Amino acid sequence: MTDIASFRLLQPLSRRALLGSAAAAGALIVLHPFAARAQANQAHLRIMETTDIHVNVMPYDYYADKPNDTMGLARTASIIGAIRAEAGNSMLIDNGDLLQGNPMGDYMAYEKGMKEGDLHPVMKAMNLLGYDAGTLGNHEFNYGLDFMFNVMQGANYPVVCANLTRGQLASDPKNDDLFFKPFIIIEKTIRDGTGAESPVKVGFIGFVPPPIMVWDAKNLEGKAMTRDIVEAARAWIPAMKEAGADIVIALSHSGIDAAAHTDRMENASLHLAGVDGIDAIFTGHQHLVFPGPKTWDGMAGVDPVRGTLMGKPAVMGGFWGSHMGLIDLLLEKDGKSWKIADFTTEARPIYHRNEDRKIVADVASDTRVEDSVKAEHEATLAYVRTPVGKTSAPLYSYFALVADDPSVQIVSNAQTWYIREMLRETEYRDYPILSAAAPFKAGGRGGADYYTDVAAGAIAIKNVADLYLYPNTVQAVLVTGAEVKDWLEMSAGMFNQVEPGASDAALLNADFPSYNYDVIDGVTYRIDLSQPAMFDKEGQRVSDGEGRIIDLMFDGKPIDPEQRFVVATNNYRAGGGGKFPGIAGDKVIFAAPDTNRDVIVRYIIDQGTINPSADGNWSFAPLKDTSVVFSSGPKGRQYVGDIKGVAIEPAGDGADGFALYRVKL
The missing domain is CATH 3.90.780.10 (5'-Nucleotidase, C-terminal domain)
Incomplete structure (x- = not known):
């Protein structure tokens, strides 16, 4: 994991990060209440989400050919250190849609290409930040399976996906021939409120939207198949518990839809939350922010204020690096295992609009991330300025x-x-x-x-x-x-x-x-x-x-x-x-x-x-x-x-x- 001291800690009491080194030097870190109040056999675990980055590493709109303060993993990265410092213990995950969505993605796929052993600029950036796990989004398949696999080989974190198979579906989902591990259990050492250390087993399971078989039929037909998200979850969650997972976290590259569940439903995260054994859900795909008002008002099973789906903590962290999704868990040790005693959720932005509705950046870029993709950024600029x-x-x-x-x-x-x-x-x-x-x-x-x-x-x-x-x-x-x-x-x-x-x-x-x-x-x-x-x-x-x-x-x-x-x-x-x-x-x-x-x-x-x-x-x-x-x-x-x-x-x-x-x- 990356040393958090190498990040600028830009998060003050207001949770608006400060621009500039002088301001950053004076910024204060406020512990999350769970970290502050945890007692013996209690621990605060914060899990951070990025989702739908869509190759937006830089805060730059390549279509308009100008900087943009609402986007960029380099901006999100600059608050990771502060967000980690607010927590007693933390983990970082990505929820998919990394490889396509802006001209840098097209440049890497259509112009430069990816050979085995090459490192994609998204992976260069993410490997700096110390991700613990990730899953796939539907846009990972836009350039074909070979391209995706070549990119994913460069990830310094495990990629999980429980509903993408190499061929026809088996009668039992656990017999599916999966491209990736369906889940991973990470044994993480955490400190409780007294400073005592002990391990907690955190399980991560991933899901991709089943309609990729329609959206990317030309790349997937005859090569892959998808299973319904809820069906796959019901098969694999008990296996995770049997393998010793204390906490089960779903990485669902799927949105929130209150419509009745249908087979291979695109936005199935609400129904996924109803699967026994899942403790928390990270969502994405819809390019929205959850928790948040209006969009989700009146949906049965959805609490857009507290941030829950079927009563379980959930978050959707915007898109293009606009927000960092946070689920904070207060864990209590029950004998030899841990359980969730309380939780909070939040989608923390990298910018805000002032009274005149003008965009104001809340953070500066992490220069290490920008430097890591400098060559690809400059090549992309030349690419977008070249006739297609x-x-x-x-x-x-x-x-x-x-x-x-x-x-x-x-x-x-x-x-x-x-x-x-x-x-x-x-x-x-x-x-x-x-x-x-x-x-x-x-x-x-x-x-x-x-x-x-x-x-x-x-x-x-x-x-x-x-x-x-x-x-x-x-x-x-x-x-x-x-x-x-x-x-x-x-x-x-x-x-x-x-x-x-x-x-x-x-x-x-x-x-x-x-x-x-x-x-x-x-x-x-x-x-x-x-x-x-x-x-x-x-x-x-x-x-x-x-x-x-x-x-x-x-x-x-x-x-x-x-x-x-x-x-x-x-x-x-x-x-x-x-x-x-x-x-x-x-x-x-x-x-x-x-x-x-x-x-x-x-x-x-x-x-x-x-x-x-x-x-x-x-x-x-x-x-x-x-x-x-x-x-x-x-x-x-x-x-x-x-x-x-x-x-x-x-x-x-x-x-x-x-x-x-x-x-x-």
Whole structure:
């Protein structure tokens, strides 16, 4: 284990770590109450979790090509020393999703490669920090089994996984031919409240999401198989107890879902907690923070305040190094074995937002970790700045709110391509696939330069940040034709109602965020601006009319309100974000393990040359002798003549550096 004295102890009374060596020198360590009050035959054991690092060792956003204070194992590492010092005894685990998720991961897999004996930058960093155990996440398989095994061989800690087999499942899970040990029991010497030392046997068992067989079928089909998490746990937990484990800890790369348990369920951690013999659970995969409010409110069996699943301590430590998950156990010796007398849970962040919602770093990086991956970091910077494909036309968003747009089109193309592949072996393979995408960089509060603008020709990975700002993940929902229309009606709240015959009426509703203006590809339609909006910003119907969406067609025919469609979108929208009528989590049929950004990058690599030209599947309905005006970036003037089906012309200068444009309806 790494000597904790080599870490800067940056954790003061407020639990906000201090920046800078001078501040660090004056920081105080406050013992956890369990460590402070432990008596004879009582000991405090703190178990620390990192999860969903996704190759984010450095506090750097490679897509945007700039530093980022919300991420990085190097930042999380800088508080490990202080967190250990607060505890009487401690252990450190990782809960998976290490190898894919940012361009450094792609660089290592696609450019540099991993031979047997090579040390991956993630392992370089983690080996410095003294991990005790870890498990696999679904993204470990994205580059194939050989790559994963070559990386994992470099880990200085044991990797456990109880539900990944080499072949078909055995009739008894304990007879499965597993790739990794299902569990490990670590005998750790701990000090009780009097300072007396004695061993405690801590068992760790790991689980990977079973749907990897769908998500990574091309890498796993015929080579591996997964077993249901709960089924595997019920088989192996008694074996751990028989082997002498005092405490059993589940490393579950699986989220929290209160839905009824189903075979090979993706997010099974709540049901896993119900397995007899498990004492505590580390979760992940969902990129959320637990304990925490709102997300988990009202879920049966979940206490989001104390941090329990089925009454047992549980934690989910965010993603990309944003938090350190902590489970603190007060152990009592009962004869020759130990049991849990009390516990607390916490997900400790590396940053916070101030009153202005601006991000403030709470920690500096651990320089040893940064230095360990310096060469790979610099190589990754060169990689993201190097073209990975070409675009046959410019990618810009100056007119994304008033015309079918190339920057939105390419996102839709990538989402459709991805979802079609993901669903090809499922019950939804024959459903028509639509795609919903919104412009993110569309001026507004971001200013007159806040637009996507990528020239035709070579396109680099970092340009993807211009196409997709947020780290959303791809999801697919199953909806009816009527719900497609309502979806578009909600989006059409972007526009003010326009009186026919008006001259230069204001087009855009300033209170409507551009990220809620979804364009749906795969259908054609027109928007009648003379009609009032059907829904308000809360998704409540406010008009009894037929709505603004007219001539809505699928496959050249009026859309059937009863026909069902798969719509590719993102987790924000699919989960109810934007309060679109009828769109919520119960419509989700597929929740991808991949971000929209990653899907766009893969699409560009797959296509070689992308064609982002908008297909003109939507437009405004004509209104005689009517014109409207809107603001956009002045650099958009160069593209005015490229817009399909919309008569746009410059209309002078606007306020705050914006330009005005006119649309003749």
